[in-house]
Amino acid sequence: MLVETSAHGSDLPTRTRVSGGRVHDDAPDTATAFTRLSALPEGPERDAIRDELTKAWLPMAHRIAGRFRNRGESLEDLRQVAALGLVKAIDRYEPGRGAFESYAVPTITGEIKRHFRDRMWALRVPRRVQELRNKVRIARRELAASSGGETPSVADIAAHTGLTEEEVNAGLEALESFSTLSLDAEMSTSDDGFSLADTIGACDDAFDVVIDREAAKEGLRRLPERERAILYMRFFEDMTQSRIAERLGISQMHVSRLISRCCAQVREQALDHGSRPDRRTGDGRA
Structure with missing residues (x-):
């Protein structure tokens, strides 16, 4: 079912999509605007249409950003990253090669994931290791759910994912690399407790x-x-x-x-x- 309404302060019509029982009112009908944009040279008129398209599709970008909340980054920052992905999608989209939404969603999602990969890791690890981390994390959750909460072994995770035990160990180590512990963190709950910095050795002359x-x-x-x-x-x-x-x-x-x-x-x-x-x-x- 498609119902045209006014689109978030834009003159572009909005189509309310009903799919699988979920209603999204952030998919405006902008095919004509994109056709005009692709035919215009650089200049004020093209910039105006580009800004109009950005405003029309921004609610969709914000919705995608909301999927990644509660992962250590503020929602406002995620929305800014999603908006950057939206602008990239508008600039790169070629009318006639499919619906803009089909192109924009993976572009925006990829921009947000890239942000987490490049900016949110406390310790920088190779992309391959980050991918191993994700596989190991998902496998641990699935195996724990199927075994009543019991922590799976390295061998169990390797069998479940098809990875080697060495790769599983690399992924497990990367699980601890997303955040770091302050050197001032207390390592003991007693009154004479010591900090993490106290456990680190010094250079021996x-x-x-x-x-x-x-x-x-x-x-x-x-x-x-x-x-x-x-x-x-x-x-x-x-x-x-x-x-x-x-x-x-x-x-x-x-x-x-x-x-x-x-x-x-x-x-x-x-x-x-x-x-x-x-x-x-x-x-x-x-």
Whole structure:
């Protein structure tokens, strides 16, 4: 049954559609307007018809947006996204290739779903993983309903969906990625409770020391025995250059030059990761 009425402030007639017992009064008869729009060049007249079409079909866009309420996004924002999808549908629609509604509904719906996919995830995950998440979520709900609320296993979900258990696990992990927990969230209900941030480890500077020591090993091995002994006395026994000179029977100035030269050689070897040939200039003996 089609009944023409006035359309939401627009001069375009509206057709009230009765289908399957549901009444939608947001499908205006705009075939003539779309034909005019497609024939007009860019300009004020075309913009005016485009705006008129947008106003006429906006209630339908808002209805579609309402299907996605209560999913973490405000209805007003969803309506704005739906309106953007409507404008895209109007700009891309080609009269003569089917009814505009048949083209606009999937276009608007796709725009809203894209908004959820790209903007609403707290942690960005690949689209394929998002699709796995949806399959796993639906399967868990269906299996739980058929088993009286019992949580299905990974194997059950895999058998139900035809996915591998690895894919099911990826989907389950993605279920927790849509929202995040604040670092200030309390992790205990007692008075001496701690926050999530308290459970996160910090960088350990000792790792850098280990890396530096491993990098210096090869350079130290290539030093003559006396130079290795000098470096050991200076940096491990914390001896002064004067005491080292006294023990070895050489001058303090010579000890200083040997330490500087050996440190430079070990540093170069460490930075080169052993890629260059041995560049020792002698055994450094007096």
